[in-house]
Amino acid sequence: MADLDTKPRPGASRRDFLRGSGLAAASAVISGPARAALDEAAAEAREAQDAVPVLSGQVKITLKVNGQERHTTVEPRSTLLDTLRHRLDVTGPKRVCDRGSCGACTTLVDGAPVYSCTTLAVSCQGKTIETLESFDTGPEGVPHAFHQNDGLMCGYCTPGFVTACKALLDRNPHPTLEEVKQGLNGNICRCGTYVGVLKAALAAAKSMKGA
Amino acid sequence: MASWPEHPRLIGTRIPRVDGMAKASGRAKYPSDVRPEGMLFGVMLYSPHAHAKITSIDTTAAEKMPGVKAVEVIAKAGATLRYQGDDIAAVAAETEEQARDAIAAIKVVYEVLPHVVTEAASMADGAPKIVNTGNVRKGRAITKGNVNDAFKKADATIEGTYSAPVITHVCLETHGLTAKWDDKDHITAYASTQAVGPTAAELAGTFNIPFTNVTVLTEVMGGGFGSKFGADLWGRTAAQLAQKAGAPVKMFLDRVQEHLAAGNRPSASGTVKMGATKDGRLVAMEAHTHGTGGVRGGAGFPLPYVYDVPAASRTHDDVMVNCGGARAMRAPGHPQGCILMEAAMDDLAEKLGMDPIDFRIKNLAPNDFHTPIYLGELAIGAEAIGWKENRKPRGQGGKGPIKKGFGVALHQWGGGGTQDKQVTCIINPDGSVELKSGTQDIGTGARTILAVIAAEILGLEVGQIKSNIGNSTFPTGQPSGGSTTSPSMAPPCYSAVTAARDALFAKVAPALGVQPADLDVKGGKVLVKGEPKLTWAEACRKLGTMPISELGKFQPGLASGGVGGCQFAEVEVDVETGVVRVKKIVAVQDSGLILDLLTWESQVYGGVIGGLNYGLFEERIMDPTTGVMLNADMEMYKLAGASDIPEIIVKAYDPPEQKARGVIGVGEPPTISTAAAIGNAVSNAIGVRVPVWPMSPRNVLNALAAAATEGKA
Ligand code: FES
Ligand code: FES
Numbered sequence: 001m002a003d004l005d006t007k008p009r010p011g012a013s014r015r016d017f018l019r020g021s022g023l024a025a026a027s028a029v030i031s032g033p034a035r036a037a038l039d040e041a042a043a044e045a046r047e048a049q050d051a052v053p054v055l056s057g058q059v060k061i062t063l064k065v066n067g068q069e070r071h072t073t074v075e076p077r078s079t080l081l082d083t084l085r086h087r088l089d090v091t092g093p094k095r096v097c098d099r100g101s102c103g104a105c106t107t108l109v110d111g112a113p114v115y116s117c118t119t120l121a122v123s124c125q126g127k128t129i130e131t132l133e134s135f136d137t138g139p140e141g142v143p144h145a146f147h148q149n150d151g152l153m154c155g156y157c158t159p160g161f162v163t164a165c166k167a168l169l170d171r172n173p174h175p176t177l178e179e180v181k182q183g184l185n186g187n188i189c190r191c192g193t194y195v196g197v198l199k200a201a202l203a204a205a206k207s208m209k210g211a
Numbered sequence: 212m213a214s215w216p217e218h219p220r221l222i223g224t225r226i227p228r229v230d231g232m233a234k235a236s237g238r239a240k241y242p243s244d245v246r247p248e249g250m251l252f253g254v255m256l257y258s259p260h261a262h263a264k265i266t267s268i269d270t271t272a273a274e275k276m277p278g279v280k281a282v283e284v285i286a287k288a289g290a291t292l293r294y295q296g297d298d299i300a301a302v303a304a305e306t307e308e309q310a311r312d313a314i315a316a317i318k319v320v321y322e323v324l325p326h327v328v329t330e331a332a333s334m335a336d337g338a339p340k341i342v343n344t345g346n347v348r349k350g351r352a353i354t355k356g357n358v359n360d361a362f363k364k365a366d367a368t369i370e371g372t373y374s375a376p377v378i379t380h381v382c383l384e385t386h387g388l389t390a391k392w393d394d395k396d397h398i399t400a401y402a403s404t405q406a407v408g409p410t411a412a413e414l415a416g417t418f419n420i421p422f423t424n425v426t427v428l429t430e431v432m433g434g435g436f437g438s439k440f441g442a443d444l445w446g447r448t449a450a451q452l453a454q455k456a457g458a459p460v461k462m463f464l465d466r467v468q469e470h471l472a473a474g475n476r477p478s479a480s481g482t483v484k485m486g487a488t489k490d491g492r493l494v495a496m497e498a499h500t501h502g503t504g505g506v507r508g509g510a511g512f513p514l515p516y517v518y519d520v521p522a523a524s525r526t527h528d529d530v531m532v533n534c535g536g537a538r539a540m541r542a543p544g545h546p547q548g549c550i551l552m553e554a555a556m557d558d559l560a561e562k563l564g565m566d567p568i569d570f571r572i573k574n575l576a577p578n579d580f581h582t583p584i585y586l587g588e589l590a591i592g593a594e595a596i597g598w599k600e601n602r603k604p605r606g607q608g609g610k611g612p613i614k615k616g617f618g619v620a621l622h623q624w625g626g627g628g629t630q631d632k633q634v635t636c637i638i639n640p641d642g643s644v645e646l647k648s649g650t651q652d653i654g655t656g657a658r659t660i661l662a663v664i665a666a667e668i669l670g671l672e673v674g675q676i677k678s679n680i681g682n683s684t685f686p687t688g689q690p691s692g693g694s695t696t697s698p699s700m701a702p703p704c705y706s707a708v709t710a711a712r713d714a715l716f717a718k719v720a721p722a723l724g725v726q727p728a729d730l731d732v733k734g735g736k737v738l739v740k741g742e743p744k745l746t747w748a749e750a751c752r753k754l755g756t757m758p759i760s761e762l763g764k765f766q767p768g769l770a771s772g773g774v775g776g777c778q779f780a781e782v783e784v785d786v787e788t789g790v791v792r793v794k795k796i797v798a799v800q801d802s803g804l805i806l807d808l809l810t811w812e813s814q815v816y817g818g819v820i821g822g823l824n825y826g827l828f829e830e831r832i833m834d835p836t837t838g839v840m841l842n843a844d845m846e847m848y849k850l851a852g853a854s855d856i857p858e859i860i861v862k863a864y865d866p867p868e869q870k871a872r873g874v875i876g877v878g879e880p881p882t883i884s885t886a887a888a889i890g891n892a893v894s895n896a897i898g899v900r901v902p903v904w905p906m907s908p909r910n911v912l913n914a915l916a917a918a919a920t921e922g923k924a
Contacts, residue, residue, distance in 0.1 A: 075308050086252070086307060091244035092237025094433070096383045097466050097845040104383060132237040147231035150813045154654030155234030156383040156433030162235055181853040188845060190383050190434055191654050192820030194856040196813055 061125050065090055066134040074121045081105045081116035084131065092131040092159045096188075103187030104160040106167075107131050113167035115186075132162045142166045142204045151200035153191035160187045165201045175205055212768030213705060215804060215873065221667045223870075225809035228659040229678060230431060230652070239431045242401040243384050243463050247391045251280050251303040253449050253462030254310040256317055257472065258292035258299060261326035261533040261838025262341060265290050265299070269318040273302060276316055278309035280456035283448055291324075293341070293506045294533045295839050296471025298444055303452040303460045326533040328833040330478065330503050333532050341506075341531055348508055348529040356522030361495035365486025367562045373554045374480035375547050375886070375904040376830040377503065379470050380540055381850065384433020386443055386473045387463030390414075390450040398450060399426045402442065403463070405435040406690030408649050411683035413442040414450060427683040429651045436821075437539035437692060438474035439653075470843040474538030475831060477502045477510035479547030481527075483555040485520075491565050491573040496520045496555075501528040502547065507536030512544035516552035517621045519576035533838055534831075539692060541818070542624060542879035546825060546886060550904060553620040553887035558900060561605050567619055567891070568593060581623055584775040588799040588864050592619070595797040595860050596779040606898025612787045616896025618780045622883035626876045627772015628698030630765040633686035636665065636707035638715055638759040642748035644669065644676050646707070650688025650700050651681040655878055656810030657696050661704050663807055668708045670732035671747060686762060694876030697806065698770035701874040707763025714759045719750050771872040776800045776864075776880045778819070780826075780888040781857075782906075784896045786915060789908030791827060791893055793857040796885065801864040803875035808863070815861045815881040822885020824851050827905050 055076040063070050065088060072087045081098075084090040084107070093116055096104035100118040107116040108130040137143050142165050145151070152158040161184060168175060168183035175183065180201045189197065215222065233239040270282045281303045286292060292299070300317055304310035325339035332338060333346045340346060362368065388402035388410075398418070404410045404427065411425040432439070442450075449462035464473060481500030487493045502510030508529040515523050560570035568589055575582040593599065601617060608614030634648040646665055652658040662676040669676075680688065689699035716727040719737060723730075729740050736743040737750040781795040798819050805811045828849035832841040842848040886904060893911065894900045901914040 075306075078308060082307060085244070086246075089246055091240065091246075094241075094383070095243075099466075099844065099846075101844065101846040102383070135236065137232065137236050143232060143235035146235035147227050150227060150231070150809050152228075152231060152234050152654075153656075153813055153817055154383065154434040155230075155239060155431060156241065158234050159237045162237070181856075184853040186852075188383075188850050188852060190381050190436075190821075190850065192817030192851075193813060194820060194851070194853055195816045195859060198853065198856075 055122060059122060061122060063121065063124055063129055064127070065129045066131060076120065076122055078121045079117050080107065080119040080121045080124050080129070083121035084116065090131055090133065092133045094156055094159055096156070102160070103164060104157050106160040106163040106187065108163060108167060111170065113164055132159050132166070135162065135166055140207045142169070145200040145204035145207065146197070149196045149200040149203055151193055151196035153193050157187060157189040161189065161197050165204060168201070169205055169208060173205060173208060175201070177202065213766040214768055216667060219667055221663050221673065223805050223808055226659065226663055226673055226807045228656050228810055229662050229673060230658055234431065241384055241431055241433055242388060242403040242429060243433070245389050245401040247389065247459040250389065250459040250461055251305060251452070251456055252307040252310045253301055253303045253452055253460045254307065254314050255298060255445060255462070255464065255468060256300040256314045257468050258295055258297040260292060260321055260323050261295050261328055262324040263292045263321040264324060265292065266320040266322050268300065270300065272318065273313040273316040276309065276313045278305035279313045280304060280458065281452045282313070283451050283455070285444065285448065294471065294535050296468050296535050298472070301448045301452060301462070303456050326838040328532050328534055328838045329835050330480070330501060330530045330532060332835055333530050341533055346531045348531065350511055350527035350529060353523065353525040358495050358497055358522045358524045361522035362486050364488060364494045366489035367559065368484065368486035369555065369558045369562050370482065370484040371555055371558050371900065371902060372480070372482045373551050373902050375478060375550050377475050377478045377534070378825060378829040379475045379831055379848070380436045380438040380473065380538070381845070381848065382434040382436060382438060382469070382473070385464040385466065385469040386439060386445060388442060388446040388449055389459060389461040390446070390453040391459035392453055396420045397424045399428065400442065400446065400450065401428050402446060403432045403439060404429055404441070405439045405651065405653050405692060406441065407651050407681060407683040408687055409440060409690060410442045410446070414447065417447045418450065425683065429681040432651065432653055435653050435691065436541050437543065440690060440692065466845065467843045470848065471840060472535040474540065475505065475535060476540035477504040477537045477547070479510070479512055479551060481551055483551055485555045485559050487559055487563060489563065491563055491570050493518060493520050493574045495522040497523070498525045498551070500525065500551065501530050503530045503532050503534070504537030505532060505534040509537045512547040514548045514551055516548040517623055518552065518556065518571070518574040534833060541821060541882045545622060545624065545883045546822065549620055549622050549884050549887045550890065553884065554890060554900065554902070557618070557891045557894060568598065571619070571621060580773065581775040584801050584864065585621060585777065587866070588775060588777045588801065591862050591864065592777050592779045592797045592799045595862065596781060596795065598779070602895070605895050608784070608896035608898070612785055614784045614786060614896040616782050616784065616892040616894070618888045618891030618893070618895055619777065620884035620887035620891060621775065621777045622880060623775050624694060624880040624883065625772055626694035626698065626774065626879070628695050628702070628770045629689060631687070632689045632699045632703050632765070634661065634700065634703040634707045634763045635686050636711040636761050636763060638711050638751060638754070640751055640754040640756060640758060642751040644671065645679055646676065646704065647679045647685045648688040648700065649680070649683050649685040650696060651691055653691045655691065655696065655814060656807055657691065657700065659810055660697060660806040661700060664701060664704045665708045668705070669712055670734055670736070694878045694880065697876045698772060698874045701806065702765045702769040703763040705763065705769055706766050707761050710761035710763060711759050714761060715750065719745070719753050722753050768873065770874045771803050772875055774801050774875055774880050776884065778884045778888045780885070780892040782889060782892040782896055784893055784911060786897055789911035791906045791911060793823060793827065793889060795858045795860070796823065797860045797862070798881050799862045799864050800877065800881050801869050802877040802880070803872040804870045805863060805865060806874060811863070811877060812861050814877050816859055818879070818881030819859055819885050820851060820856065821882040823889065825905065826886030826889035827907070830905055
């Protein structure tokens with residue numbers, strides 16, 4: 001199977017992970033150099049707790065989506081994906097697994113690809129959110145390459161692949177085939193369009209280079 | 212008899228799909244994307260138990276929760292739940308979060324009943340009876356010739372036990388629809404379906420309203436693979452909730468219930484005894500097989516398969532378990548039959564010391580129309596994989612821990628079209644052209660091939676044709692199943708467009724002072740006796756205010772059915788870890804006349820990758836103790852990612868006599884033999900049959916360990 005370590009880990013730094021897994025349990029088994037990081041994280045967590053009010057009920061938020069300020073009301077638990085799809089009618093990103101394992105919901109937050117199904121909407125305020133609807137649809141864009149190379153069938157995984165591909169090319173405009181595969185390993189297609197997808201990604205890299 | 216153009220300009224070339232940009236730019240609106248004004252969110256409550264009776268169900272608290280607009284109880288007190296994921300109740304609320312909270316607030320008291328979720332448990336002595344008629348349903352036994360006598364003629368006989376697991380469809384867009392009542396007896400449903408017409412009929416029947424009062428819309432949809440042919444209980448419930456709440460309701464399953472309840476491909480296991488003479492001619496087969504389609508049965512599969520077995524006897528048992536019911540899945544039954552047959556064929560070839568291809572060729576039925584096709588395809592495939600140069604006899608896969616192997620398998624599929632479907636072609640005075648039919652595109656490219664046909668006949672570009680499908684109120688179209696869509700829809704499309712063109716000629720000819728027969732269309736122009744006279748737009752303007760509308764029906768000569776196909780696999784197996792890497796797959800496929808080579812190839816690639824998943828990764832894992840599915844997700848339910856994709860070589864087998872057969876579908880055939888070919892390649896590499904699919908490290912290591920115990924490896 002896909003090597004898990006090569007999947008994009010949206011916004012999950014090691015420190016975030018430690019924080020999420022419970023500091024006490026982690027401290028009990030970790031010593032040495034890791035201790036410093038843990039202490040730092042603990043201090044940060046305490047600070048964060050003091051600074052950020054606890055959210056509950058209905059929360060009014062403003063999100064910057066595809067260049068527009070969008071106002072809506074969510075719950076603290078509402079994901080970025082559900083907020084985009086259900087509240088803002090931005091339906092490019094798709095909900096497929098809803099738990100960070102298929103990539104169909106991939107969205108760019110401050111330019112980095114994240115699984116929007118496992119990102120909270122309230123945490124995205126003040127950040128730049130881009131979905132594939134904002135991508136260049138001209139001959140140099142990623143969508144065009146997917147269309148021409150038939151990198152899609154039913155097309156339900158396609159928004160995720162197109163977005164992950166765009167993120168990859170933004171980071172690495174001249175990827176090798178191997179790098180393309182790595183860059184797209186966080187996405188799953190059931191129709192089996194990978195051959196067209198890989199061709200499309202390389203074609204997009206080429207036409208962007210030409211630009 | 213009608214016939215396709217002899218020297219087509221577009222047909223058979225690579226044409227990007229007409230809705231490709233809409234999909235690739237996120238603009239296409241899937242049924243699960245649609246949001247009619249005032250829409251509520253529906254959520255299902257489903258059984259946490261594999262087998263239980265509902266003692267009581269109380270929705271009072273749920274009904275009072277914020278945002279909740281309607282609650283529907285499906286399984287009332289006394290009802291039996293037959294599998295984890297079985298439907299209990301549904302809620303519609305203003306937000307999905309609120310609907311989920313309400314679902315959690317429904318109080319259900321269960322009487323948990325004994326369950327069986329594995330075939331072994333279901334067939335065991337003293338197993339709890341989960342179906343009144345018994346857990347095992349005997350299939351019809353097949354007998355051909357005198358098997359006992361025939362086996363006496365065999366110089367070599369093998370007996371093997373082979374099995375393939377239950378897998379689920381994993382449609383990326385889950386099952387569901389959004390229901391909107393337009394008034395008290397008219398409903399519109401945005402449905403993720405492979406069959407807009409039957410879905411409309413189901414809703415009409417449920418609410419006892421005329422079929423014409425229902426509009427099912429499926430502009431695009433996110434995968435079905437055989438599991439989405441109706442509104443289903445969830446869709447009907449959405450419509451009920453919408454009626455109660457007086458607002459549209461969207462209801463799409465969550466991923467867990469999708470795995471549990473929305474269909475699966477039945478498992479297949481069996482003991483196959485097969486014998487042949489020393490010159491490689493099969494003499495007899497005896498097989499005892501079983502499989503499970505959950506609570507529904509339907510685990511049959513073809514066996515013997517492909518090859519000419521003079522004497523055969525077969526029994527088959529459908530084993531009931533407390534799991535969601537099977538549904539058709541991409542070539543129903545064939546991948547299973549192919550695995551059992553092709554594994555036995557390879558094992559017997561090995562015993563005879565024959566090359567697997569030679570052995571297969573010896574056993575193709577002499578008078579079967581598939582036989583010349585297989586011979587042609589095997590030659591092409593063997594060449595492309597380098598069979599002669601690279602393949603070694605079984606067990607000579609190399610010295611180190613990484614062993615190399617090659618395998619082959621053959622398949623066939625009936626398919627073919629129906630003759631009762633219709634397409635309307637409209638030519639408007641402004642020159643625009645529209646096709647209308649109540650079929651749908653499930654990702655195969657059905658919308659595109661209709662546009663290709665029209666553009667070919669009218670001398671226009673594909674982009675000038677609006678291919679309007681996915682609407683149940685349009686002329687009756689084919690449900691997308693059985694690889695029947697193209698052969699069902701291409702002939703009426705041809706008829707409609709040809710008739711519309713001729714009607715245009717009849718209108719335009721008098722104005723030009725010529726006979727309609729003098730006219731032709733080419734390159735966007737209308738020609739008179741071969742000379743361009745008018746542009747397409749100018750010609751259409753002569754229609755005045757009256758568009759042309761022609762309804763096309765079936766015509767003989769344009770479509771056919773019945774295909775073969777073969778696949779080859781090259782693998783590397785690490786005998787220390789059991790990890791199998793597929794290096795290369797060659798797929799050679801016939802399917803008559805190819806309309807769009809680009810989408811045709813995608814279909815074949817997709818079929819192969821589906822087969823690769825079946826061969827290497829996929830498996831529904833049930834916990835016998837708790838009765839629940841352990842991998843109802845997309846992490847532990849393994850599917851290939853980009854790095855798992857080997858080199859795949861797709862070859863169309865379409866010599867002139869194949870093209871002359873007309874249009875045949877290709878959705879299913881190319882997924883049939885991949886897993887069998889991979890399994891055979893693994894055996895060739897490691898010298899031991901891995902009898903249990905998928906070729907996971909566990910199954911490979913188990914086979915090696917078993918062989919070591921028996922002193923074989
Ligand atoms: S829906 Fe977000 S990763 Fe699958
Ligand atoms: S195109 Fe259908 S899931 Fe990828």
